[in-house]
Amino acid sequence: MTLDLPSNREEAWRWADIGGIAAAAVLAPIARPDASFLDLPGAKLLFVDGVLDDAASDLHRVRVGDLTPGTHALGKRATKGWSLHLDEQAVAHPVQVVHIATGGDNHVAAEIVLAADTSAQVVETFVGAGWSNRNTRITLGKAARLMRAVRMTQGGGFVSIRDEAELGEGASLVATTLAAGDQGVRIDAAITLAGEGGYAEYGGALLTRDRLKQECAVRVRHAEPNGQSHQLWRAVAADQSQASLAAAVEVARHAQKTDGEQSLRGLLLHRTATVNLKPELEIFADDVKCAHGATVGELDARALFYMESRGIPAPRAKALLTEAFVADALDRIADETVREAFAADADAWLESAL
Amino acid sequence: MLQIENLHAEIDGKEILKGLSLEVNAGEIHAIMGPNGAGKSTLGYVLGGRPGYEVTAGSITFNGEDLLEKEPHERAAAGVFLGFQYPVEIPGVSNVQFLRESLNAQRAQRGEKPLSGAEFLKLARAQADALGLQHDMLKRPVNVGFSGGEKKRNEMVQMGIIDPAFAILDETDSGLDIDALRIVGDGINRIMRRPDKAVLLITHYQRLLDYVQPDRVHVLADGRITRSGGPELALQLEREGYVGVGAEVAA
Numbered sequence: 291m292t293l294d295l296p297s298n299r300e301e302a303w304r305w306a307d308i309g310g311i312a313a314a315a316v317l318a319p320i321a322r323p324d325a326s327f328l329d330l331p332g333a334k335l336l337f338v339d340g341v342l343d344d345a346a347s348d349l350h351r352v353r354v355g356d357l358t359p360g361t362h363a364l365g366k367r368a369t370k371g372w373s374l375h376l377d378e379q380a381v382a383h384p385v386q387v388v389h390i391a392t393g394g395d396n397h398v399a400a401e402i403v404l405a406a407d408t409s410a411q412v413v414e415t416f417v418g419a420g421w422s423n424r425n426t427r428i429t430l431g432k433a434a435r436l437m438r439a440v441r442m443t444q445g446g447g448f449v450s451i452r453d454e455a456e457l458g459e460g461a462s463l464v465a466t467t468l469a470a471g472d473q474g475v476r477i478d479a480a481i482t483l484a485g486e487g488g489y490a491e492y493g494g495a496l497l498t499r500d501r502l503k504q505e506c507a508v509r510v511r512h513a514e515p516n517g518q519s520h521q522l523w524r525a526v527a528a529d530q531s532q533a534s535l536a537a538a539v540e541v542a543r544h545a546q547k548t549d550g551e552q553s554l555r556g557l558l559l560h561r562t563a564t565v566n567l568k569p570e571l572e573i574f575a576d577d578v579k580c581a582h583g584a585t586v587g588e589l590d591a592r593a594l595f596y597m598e599s600r601g602i603p604a605p606r607a608k609a610l611l612t613e614a615f616v617a618d619a620l621d622r623i624a625d626e627t628v629r630e631a632f633a634a635d636a637d638a639w640l641e642s643a644l
Numbered sequence: 645m646l647q648i649e650n651l652h653a654e655i656d657g658k659e660i661l662k663g664l665s666l667e668v669n670a671g672e673i674h675a676i677m678g679p680n681g682a683g684k685s686t687l688g689y690v691l692g693g694r695p696g697y698e699v700t701a702g703s704i705t706f707n708g709e710d711l712l713e714k715e716p717h718e719r720a721a722a723g724v725f726l727g728f729q730y731p732v733e734i735p736g737v738s739n740v741q742f743l744r745e746s747l748n749a750q751r752a753q754r755g756e757k758p759l760s761g762a763e764f765l766k767l768a769r770a771q772a773d774a775l776g777l778q779h780d781m782l783k784r785p786v787n788v789g790f791s792g793g794e795k796k797r798n799e800m801v802q803m804g805i806i807d808p809a810f811a812i813l814d815e816t817d818s819g820l821d822i823d824a825l826r827i828v829g830d831g832i833n834r835i836m837r838r839p840d841k842a843v844l845l846i847t848h849y850q851r852l853l854d855y856v857q858p859d860r861v862h863v864l865a866d867g868r869i870t871r872s873g874g875p876e877l878a879l880q881l882e883r884e885g886y887v888g889v890g891a892e893v894a895a
C-alpha cells in the first residue's frame with residue numbers, strides 16, 4: 291500500500307512522525323480490546339475500526355453518515371462519521387465517543403455545530419492499535435460553548451486528529467487532549483476566533499516513552515477584537531522518545547485587546563529523550579497582550595531527595611512530581627468525572643514509565 | 645541508638661568528613677556545633693542518604709542495622725528524620741498530600757495499616773496547631789510561598805506527624821525570629837524529648853540551645869569531632885568563638 295503523506299520538509303510537518311503513520315497503517319490485526327464508557331448521561335458512540343457498532347451505541351441527538359471531506363493532508367481521508375447539531379436553546383447531554391482500532395488504518399469525520407446560546411460536552415477515547423485518523427469541524431454560534439476532552443490511550447500505532455473550529459461572538463471552546471498510551475500522536479488544529487470576544491483554550495499533555503514521537507501543531511487565529519486564547523501544553527518524555535509542541539497565535543490587524551497566552555513546558559525523564567518547543571506569535575494589532583513561556587527541564591533532584599527523606603520511595607516521588615507537572619493541563623477539564631478519568635490514565639502511565 | 649565510626653565522606657571527589665566518630669544513645673539530645681565549612685550539613689546529608697555524598701570509609705549503625713545499606717526512604721521508615729536547613733518548595737503537590745503519602749509509605753514499609761484521609765487530617769491539624777501554623781497552609785503546595793520561618797515551622801509539623809525515633813535537625817534555628825525560635829524549640833522538646841528517642845541538632849549558634857538543652861555538645865571542625873563536652877561547652881564556644889576552643893578550619 292502506498293500512502294500519500296506530507297513530508298517533514300514542510301515546516302508544519304517538521305516534527306511529524308510520517309514513518310510512524312505509515313507503519314501504524316499496516317499493523318497486523320489484533321483482538322478487539324475492551325473499552326468502556328464513562329459514567330455520564332447522554333450519547334455513547336462506539337466506533338470499531340472507523341465503523342459504528344450500532345448495538346453498543348446510543349445516538350441520542352447524534353447522527354451518523356457522510357460528511358464533506360476537508361482539504362487537510364490527513365483529515366481529507368475521512369468522509370464518513372458523526373455529527374451533532376444543536377439548534378437554538380437546545381439542551382444536550384454529553385456525547386461520548388470511543389474509538390477502537392484493531393490494526394490497519396481507519397478514518398472518521400465529525401461535525402459539531404452549536405447554535406447561539408447552546409452548550410455541549412464531547413469526550414473521546416482512543417484504544418487498540420493501528421492508525422486512527424480523525425477530522426473534526428466545529429462551528430460555534432454566538433455565545434455557544436463546547437467543552438471537548440480527548441484521550442489517546444492506544445497500545446500501539448498512531449492517532450492523528452485534525453480540528454478546525456470557528457468561534458462566533460462570545461463563543462467558548464475549551465479543548466483538552468491527553469496522550470497517555472503507546473502510540474505516536476499528531477494533534478493538528480486551526481482555531482479561528484471569528485466573532486468579537488471569543489474564548490479558546492486548546493491544550494493538553496503528551497506523555498511519550500520508548501521511541502515514540504508525539505506532537506501538537508496548533509494555530510489560533512484572532513480575527514476580531516477582545517478575544518482570549520490560552521494554549522497550555524505539558525510534555526513528558528522518557529527513554530528515547532520525542533515530544534514536540536508547536537503553538538502559534540495570530541492576531542489580525544484590527545483584533546485589538548486580544549489576550550493570548552501560550553505556556554509550553556517540557557519535562558525530560560531521561561537525558562536520551564527529546565522535547566521540542568516552538569511558540570509562535572504573529573501580531574498585527576498594536577493593543578494586545580500575548581504572554582508566552584517555553585521551558586524544558588528535568589525533575590528537581592532536591593525535591594526528589596526531600597520526598598524520599600520523608601519515606602516516599604523514589605519511583606513514587608518521581609510520579610508525584612510528574613503528576614503535579616501534568617496536572618496544570620488536565621485541571622482545565624471542568625467535568626469532574628472526565629477530569630478524574632483522565633488524571634487516572636496519566637497516573638497509570640507515569641507509574642508504569644517511572 | 646546511633647553509632648558513627650571513622651566516617652569518611654566526599655562530594656565530587658573532595659573529602660569533607662575525615663574520620664568522624666560519634667555515638668548517640670536513646671533519650672539523649674546532642675548538638676553538633678562548628679564553623680562554616682566544617683562538614684556539619686554534610687554529616688546530615690550522609691545520614692539521610694542524599695545522592696552525591698559518597699561514603700569512602702567507616703560505618704553508621706542505627707538500632708543495630710547498617711544505615712548506609714538503606715535507601716533514603718528506608719532510612720525514614722527505620723525512624724530517621726532529616727530536618728532541612730533549606731526546605732524544598734514543591735509546586736503542585738499539597739502539604740497534605742505530601743505528608744499523607746510520606747506517613748503512609750513509612751507505615752507500609754513497617755507493615756502498618758495506612759491512615760484514612762480523616763484520621764490523617766486530624767493528626768495534621770493537631771500538629772499544625774501545636775506549632776502555630778495556619779490550617780490553610782496544610783492545603784497549600786509544599787513550602788511554596790512560605791516565609792523562612794514558616795518553612796522551618798512546617799518542618800517541625802512534618803516531624804510531629806511522622807513522629808520519628810531519631811531526628812537530625814540541620815540549622816533549624818536559622819531564619820527564625822525570637823518568637824518562632826521558642827515555638828520551634830518547644831516543638832522539638834515536645835515531639836522528641838522521650839526516653840526512646842534521640843536528636844542530633846546541627847547548629848552554628850548557641851541560641852537554639854537556650855530552648856533545647858543538649859545532653860552532649862560536640863565541636864565539628866575540618867571533618868572530625870575535635871571536642872566533646874556537656875552543655876557548658878556550647879556556652880564556652882559562644883563566649884570564646886571556635887578559635888578559642890581550637891576549632892578553626894585549617895585554611
